[in-house]
Amino acid sequence: MTRPLRVVFVCAQNRLRSPTAEAVFRDMEDWEVTSAGTNRDAITPLSRDLLEWADVAVCMEKRHRDIIRQRFKGTLPDDRILILGIPDDFEFMDETLTGMLHRIVPTRLESVRPRETT
Template structure:
């Protein structure tokens, strides 16, 4: 039996975008998900342990990816860090945000971590 794909969703404060993504994909078969923020005062701050646990980090913006690369170099290979390009313009579970995540996340993750390869 193959273990679930471990995905951590990353935004700044871990209050709106990444928790929305976690809520959407939490019940998806074959995925184990969590979320974190790049700021020190985030609801759940990102950590080296969390990145080492993950198969893939899904960042909402390029600046989140840059923080992971700078502060947690080597915790997760660069080719396992995905950037969605979703700005901080949405509330938790905003309908447009949900649509964006449902459209972008599966496509980006299939390109990085095919389920049968994990």
């Protein structure tokens, strides 16, 4: 039996976009989701432990991926850090944002599988 895919959604402050993604996909079958922010004063700051837990980091913007690469080098391979290209223009649970997430995220994660553990 395969364990659920562990997904961490990442934005800057962990106040609007990534918590929305976490809420949207919280009940997704075969996924465990959480969210974090790249800023040190984020509600839930991104950490090495969180990235080691995750199978994939889903970043709202390219700059979030760049921060992961710089600050947490080697924690996740590049093919496990996805960029959605969603700008910081939305409020929490904004209808346009949730629609974008529903359209983009499942397709992007179709081929991602849980990492092998040793």
